Amino acid sequence: MPDVHPLRPGDPERIGAYRLTGVLGAGGQGVVYQGTDEAGHTVAVKLLHPHLSHDEHATRNFLREVEAARRVAAFCTAAVLDVGLLDQQPYIVSEYIPGDTLQTLVRAAGPRTGGALDRLAISTLTALAAIHEAGIVHRDFKPGNVLVGPEGPIVIDFGIAKALDSTTLASGPIGTPAYMSPEQFRGERVTPASDVFSWAGTMVFAATGRQPFPGRTVPAIVNAVLGENPDLSGVPAHLVDALRPCFAKDPALRPAAADLLGRLIRPVSTEPARVPFDDARTQPTPARKMSRRVLIGGAAAMGAAAVSALAIFQNRGRTPTPNVGEPVRRSPAPSPTREAATPEPFGAAVKGPVSLDEGDGVPTSATAAGATVVCGTSEGITLVWDAGSTTLTRLGDRGAAVTSAAIGTSGGTPVVATGHADGGTRLWSLTGAELASHQVRDPVIAVSAGRRAVAVSQKYDSLRDLHSVVRLTDLTTGKQIGATITDHFQGISGLAFGRLGEDDVLVTGDGEERVRVWSLSTGELRHSFRTGDVGGIERLACGEAGGRPILVSTHLDATLRVHDLATGEARKKWPFSDRSPDDRGVAALATGRRGDVPIAVVAHNPSGDEITVRVWNLDNGEILGELPSGPTAAVALTELTGRPVVVGATEDHTLRAWSLGP
Structure with a gap:
């Protein structure tokens, strides 16, 4: 279970309609609080650091990305519930998941094995397929963005990294190089194939307790991601066959999340279809609804929707207001x-x-x-x-x-x-x-x-x-x-x-x-x-x-x-x-x-x-x-x-x- 620390001097007691009860963690972009809504339900409230609100474009982009994230179906993902501003500081309210991150769990209890590992792979891949069906690329899929709660693995912080680096329940570094795709380092367009690369790296960590691309320095890791093969020793053979094509340096050669999901549920002897992203975009994989507790074979689907979120931006100055109607x-x-x-x-x-x-x-x-x-x-x-x-x-x-x-x-x-x-x-x-x-x-x-x-x-x-x-x-x-x-x-x-x-x-x-x-x-x-x-x-x-x-x-x-x-x-x-x-x-x-x-x-x-x-x-x-x-x-x-x-x-x-x- 994640530690909940008392509110510190200077922390707000309320954000919007939510009463804050403790601090879950802090990241490079903000602080995550535990809170309760008016009905007494526990929520997670993420408040961006004040200096970010001085950038009008960043504020607008953050609110828009959160609005899009609300459209992802609430199975295998932490539902985004609300978004707003506290004195020009953007905040996001999401479903509270009482669990530790995969990063913390593996470090404390060791790698996942057997059915637990298979369920982790299928659940997170289901979430990833739903995120992609909603038109979102996670961009920061890593062990710190997977929570293992009482209902199973839950993916958090999807899509927000497009405008701002995500803030997570873990207080470690954001955008861990070992889980980033080659195209992210090359400055190329980031597509769902990038998430597939990052998902595969996360599964290697879950199975072995180590990163897929070892290195003691960031440059060494970047060089390995760009030019070397991942270390898959210790990963079960049936997962190795599924993970290996995900590490292709060319994103067009990686399988889609929905294809991978079908392969993991119903193993076949042939390689999954490798469809270039641009073609797959206009011919999306057919999907069906799933509950969080029941995973049905086939491609994952989602009900993509959002409440209209008003983009309120910080003004750069104020002038006297004339009389009404003047x-x-x-x-x-x-x-x-x-x-x-x-x-x-x-x-x-x-x-x-x-x-x-x-x-x-x-x-x-x-x-x-x-x-x-x-x-x-x-x-x-x-x-x-x-x-x-x-x-x-x-x-x-x-x-x-x-x-x-x-x-x-x-x-x-x-x-x-x-x-x-x-x-x-x-x-x-x-x-x-x-x-x-x-x-x-x-x-x-x-x-x-x-x-x-x-x-x-x-x-x-x-x-x-x-x-x-x-x-x-x-x-x-x-x-x-x-x-x-x-x-x-x-x-x-x-x-x-x-x-x-x-x-x-x-x-x-x-x-x-x-x-x-x-x-x-x-x-x-x-x-x-x-x-x-x-x-x-x-x-x-x-x-x-x-x-x-x-x-x-x-x-x-x-x-x-x-x-x-x-x-x-x-x-x-x-x-x-x-x-x-x-x-x-x-x-x-x-x-x-x-x-x-x-x-x-x-x-x-x-x-x-x-x-x-x-x-x-x-x-x-x-x-x-x-x-x-x-x-x-x-x-x-x-x-x-x-x-x-x-x-x-x-x-x-x-x-x-x-x-x-x-």
């Missing part, structure tokens, strides 16, 4: 774009930039109707931009972050609806007058301003079954619409508002790749369907094609999909051809039309630095064009002077509009 005049750009006599070419900047004040915070959401653009920020401010000018109108004072903003009409009058991280909801006129204000019990994750202004809120009330509590609230009256919804496994993953017949609807995805369509007038479930295959739901948007309502979605298996919203029938599926399953990060998705063509605008941000904004033809999957630079965390489609444009917020905290061509 127009803020901005100086025009040094070289303002003039209204052209003929349609601008695709991707040309047609309006803006209009700069936000530093104290406004980071843009979190955007919506548009005609020339009116609405943008919410991490400081609780909502900005209304008349795209025909450089005038911004500020709605509200600083407070809890705006998680969602929408524009619509109420009684024939244009209104703006906003939802906030603290459960606050607001309804505004475009001039800044507050029309309604209510407080719901849970954080608001989305708002709509259709015929009925509605807020969607969500909270985890039970950490054991991983189902969230979702409520719909009327923004005008503050009253709940329909019954409380409790059947989203691993919470809502992807959310959109649309129209089905005469009814405004809410569309949600969850961790079992199930899509549900809810009536906004009654809160009742109209119908549901599954997206099929593997690849967790990432983003959702409603649109129309061929006279029928459609649902457009992006997934963690690097695909863009189209379903018939009324029937759930799958209509289209296209790969993001230049993406690997680890390159998740669709920052925004919007749908609309370009002339007679239904389109989707996808802002892809896998690295945390470079944004790729592409416009897809939803009839045939062709890419109509790519914006040379475009919106990031907030994007919307609208029309200006009868022409389709993309509007949104950029990394440099400005609002702009880009032409989609003639």
